[in-house]
Amino acid sequence: MTRILVSEVGPRDGLQSISTVMPLAAKKAWIAAEAAAGVREIEVGSFVPPSLLPQMADTPELVRFARTLPGLNVVALVPNAKGAARAVEAGVHGMSIPFSMSETHSIRNVRKDHPAMLAEIRAAAAIAREGGVHFAVGLSTAFGCTLEGAVSPDAVARLAEAAAEAGALEFSLSDTTGYADPAQVRRLIRKVRSAVGDMLTTLHLHNTRGLGLANALAGLDEGITTLDASLGGLGGCPYAPGASGNLVTEDLVLMLNSMGLDTGIDLEKLIEVRTILKDALPGEPLYGFTPDAGPMLDYHERIAQ
Numbered sequence: 001m002t003r004i005l006v007s008e009v010g011p012r013d014g015l016q017s018i019s020t021v022m023p024l025a026a027k028k029a030w031i032a033a034e035a036a037a038g039v040r041e042i043e044v045g046s047f048v049p050p051s052l053l054p055q056m057a058d059t060p061e062l063v064r065f066a067r068t069l070p071g072l073n074v075v076a077l078v079p080n081a082k083g084a085a086r087a088v089e090a091g092v093h094g095m096s097i098p099f100s101m102s103e104t105h106s107i108r109n110v111r112k113d114h115p116a117m118l119a120e121i122r123a124a125a126a127i128a129r130e131g132g133v134h135f136a137v138g139l140s141t142a143f144g145c146t147l148e149g150a151v152s153p154d155a156v157a158r159l160a161e162a163a164a165e166a167g168a169l170e171f172s173l174s175d176t177t178g179y180a181d182p183a184q185v186r187r188l189i190r191k192v193r194s195a196v197g198d199m200l201t202t203l204h205l206h207n208t209r210g211l212g213l214a215n216a217l218a219g220l221d222e223g224i225t226t227l228d229a230s231l232g233g234l235g236g237c238p239y240a241p242g243a244s245g246n247l248v249t250e251d252l253v254l255m256l257n258s259m260g261l262d263t264g265i266d267l268e269k270l271i272e273v274r275t276i277l278k279d280a281l282p283g284e285p286l287y288g289f290t291p292d293a294g295p296m297l298d299y300h301e302r303i304a305q
Ligand code: ZN
Pocket: 013, 176, 204, 206, 246
């Protein structure tokens, strides 16, 4: 059975996109319940300055808590070298830094052009290496940008190569804007693989236009082994009312498990974790088809095959 890593990013990507600050106790309950359901990796938060993102202020505490859960790979997002130092200090297993393939987006968001971002990646990679922490780079806006439109696949491959040279150990292709389609996913994976090979392992997909699962499947066919997702598709899209945020973890796990792939995740237990989100974030929309419809009658026969 092929092992696929489903990386839960809801506590970071989901929570940073909504204005409600989830109480620390609820975040801990969420993370513990997902780990108990068999989720093997969780991005518990982000080391951005708390003044910018109060939703993420308790990330160091969450890292310490998550480290007590057996078998869980605890990862966090870092925006820069300063964040990388805080992440190492908190005790993460791994960190990932977003590198926007759209230079306009990068300048607008973090006030850094591509050379400045590569310098930041080099500094963060050195800090991670010294701390014995895994260091990944998320190639964000890789499939298109709300400011620039199309992003050149050649530029993505070139920037990935430069980031590898600066110390990246692993890459994800991030569809930050929900622009990707399955044919483009296949093409871009091949293009980036020609530059950095098997260091490209991960797809970070948003389901803004409903193409998340189709894009995930295209990635699996191209040998992707890690897929980011968020429980209940938490986060939504501020520009598209009714559109979920990340790929919905419950729907993704249903698809992977019923295809006979090994996620290690118990779908029924995973669906129960939604109760924690519903109670802690009243009124916040949760997405996904599987929680409503339930698994197929023969689901357990399918996953046993
Ligand atoms: Zn995202």
